[in-house]
Amino acid sequence: MIEDKNQNKTSLSELGEFGLINHLTKHFKLKNASTIKGVGDDAAVLDASEKQTLVSTDLLIEGVHFDLSYMPLKHLGYKAVMVNLSDVYAMNGTAEQITVSIAVSNRFPLEAIEELYAGIQLACETYNIDLIGGDTTSSTKGMLISVTAIGKAAKEDVVYRNGAKETDLIVVSGDLGAAYLGLQVLEREKQVFQVDPNNQPDLDAYTYLIERQLKPEARKDIAGLLKELGVKPTSMIDISDGLSSEIMHICSKSKVGCKLYEDKFPLDPQVISTCEEFNMDSTMIALSGGEDYELLFTVPIADFDNIKGNPNFSIIGHITEENQGMNLVTRANQEIALQAQGWNALKKE
C-alpha cells in the first residue's frame, strides 16, 4: 500500500533533513502559553511558571508495535501521540508539548510521511498540544517513531503510582479489552486477505473494537472530571499493557495488595460478543489485553458516593494489606492470584 512504486512520489532525499522538518511542521501552530520556542533552534524553550513539568517518552517500531498492512499512517501518527499523552494524564497533569522523531527507510515517499504527520497534527489540534521539536532520519529498515510528551501540573495535583492505601477503592475509566480484540479482528482479516484478496470483509460487528485499536483516545478529560467531583486519586496509572500488569505496578510501588472483582469489569457488548465468537475469556482479555489507554486509579473509600454511578467510572475492587497479595475474585467467589500477562515488546520477536 505504501511502497514507493509510483514514480510521481517525492523521494525524501530530495528535500534533505532540514527541508523535510520544515515541510512537515510548517502547518503546526503553537497553542500553549508555556511554549516559548518550538521547532527551529537547538532546543525548545518552555516555561511551566510555578508548576511542575511532566515528561514521558515512548518508542513505536514497525513490525513490533504496529503493522502498516492494516494501520493507516494517519492513524499511526495519531496513536503515537495518544500513547504518550496518556502517560501525562496518568500523572493527573495537562499535556502541552510533544517532540516527534521519526526514522524511515527509503521505501517511504514524502507523501507517506505527510500522512503520518497529518495524524500527528490532528492529535495536536484535538488535544491542544504544541509540536516543539524532533529529529528526522533514514533507517536501514522500516519505520519507527519516538515521541516525548511534556506536560505540567501543580505540585499538589501530581498523582504517582505509589500512594494507594489499604481500603482504597480501585477505579477504572471507560471499558476494557476492546483494543486487543480489535487487533485480533484486524489480524484475522489480514490473513483472509492474504488467501483471498477479493474478499470484502464485513466489519460492522467490530467497529468499536477496531476504532479502539486504530484510533485510541487518551483520557484528557479525567483530571477535570475528578476535580469537579472533588476527588483526588491516591495513585494512578494508564492502561497500556493490560489491567493486571498495571494494578500490579500500583500495588508494588504502594506496597499494598488488591482484590479485583471479575463481575465489576466494564466490558462493551462488542467485547462480549466477539469473545464468544473467538472463544476467548472476556475476563482474561480485560486483564491482559492492553492498549486501552484508560486510566486506572485508587481513591479513598470516603469518595465512594462521588464515584458510584458516574458513567465514566467503574469501581472494580479495593486495596488490601500487602501480605494478602494481588487477587482476582471470580464470579464463583474464588480468589486467584493475578499474573502480569500484559504485552511485552521484548518477547514479541
Added chain:
Amino acid sequence: MIEDKNQNKTSLSELGEFGLINHLTKHFKLKNASTIKGVGDDAAVLDASEKQTLVSTDLLIEGVHFDLSYMPLKHLGYKAVMVNLSDVYAMNGTAEQITVSIAVSNRFPLEAIEELYAGIQLACETYNIDLIGGDTTSSTKGMLISVTAIGKAAKEDVVYRNGAKETDLIVVSGDLGAAYLGLQVLEREKQVFQVDPNNQPDLDAYTYLIERQLKPEARKDIAGLLKELGVKPTSMIDISDGLSSEIMHICSKSKVGCKLYEDKFPLDPQVISTCEEFNMDSTMIALSGGEDYELLFTVPIADFDNIKGNPNFSIIGHITEENQGMNLVTRANQEIALQAQGWNALKKE
C-alpha cells in the same frame, strides 16, 4: 564482535521489559534538585522553579549514524548523551535530565546493553545529569537510541539562533574538523582489517582525531566561561553538521550575512597532517566535517577584547548585512559563497 555467539550471555527476553529497565537503571542516582521523580512512574516530574525549560531530542540509528564494528558500545552510549547535551548548552543553558529509549534486535545479549548503559552512566556522572525515563523495546533489525535532553536557564540567559546583528563577531570554541577525520581513519582501518585481520594498526598519529570521533565532549563549560568574561552571545548553535551548515542557520534565522576567514579557522596539528596524508583540504573539512560538538556563537564587536586571546575561543569572522550573502574569505583574499555541505542523514543510504 557483539554477536551473541556466547551461550553464557543473557538473552534480553529473559528479563522482560520492566526487568530490563530496572536492571539497567538501578545504578543511576538522581543528582539534581529539579528532578522530583525519575524513572518508575508514567512520567518523570521536574521542577525548573522560576527558570525556563530547554528540551532537545536526537535519534541515532545503527548503519546510519554509527557503525558498531569500530564504535564500542560504551562509547556509543556516551556519545548519544553528548549529542543531546550539546544542544542544551547551545541555548546557554544547564542540562540536567535525559530520557533514553533504545530498540535492539535479539542479536544483542544483555551484556551488550549493559556496556551501552555504562557509557550513558559515565556521561551522566561526568555532566551531572539525571536519567529520568525512557523506553526499551526490541527491533526487527539493529540498534537505535533516542535521547531527549532537558535543561534550564533563566529567561534572560537563553540564547537563540536568531539574534546575530551586523558587525557582531563570529566565534567558535575549540577546534574544527577532527571528529570527521577520525571517522575517515576508522573507516580506512576497517577496510584494512577486512583485507588482513592480522594487521595491527598503528594509530598513534591519530589519537586526537579518533577520540573526537568516538568520545566527543559537549561544551558544558562555555556558558560559565562567557558569564565570567561578562559576555552574552547574541546567537549560538552547536556544530553537529559542520561549521558551514551551522553559520547558515544562524544567518538565515537572524536575517543577516557573514564573512568567515579561512586563515582564522582553529585546526589541531593532527587535522593538518592527516589532511595532507589523505589529500584533503583542511578548510573544507573544517567547514563541512561535522560532529565537532563545539559551540558557534556571535558576540557584539564591543566584546572583542573579552574574547581575543582566550585559548578557548577563536574569532573566525563577522556578521554582515543580509544582502552581502554568506561568504568565505580565502587566504588569497577571494570571496566564495558558503554552501551547506554538512552531513545529511537522509542522503546517507
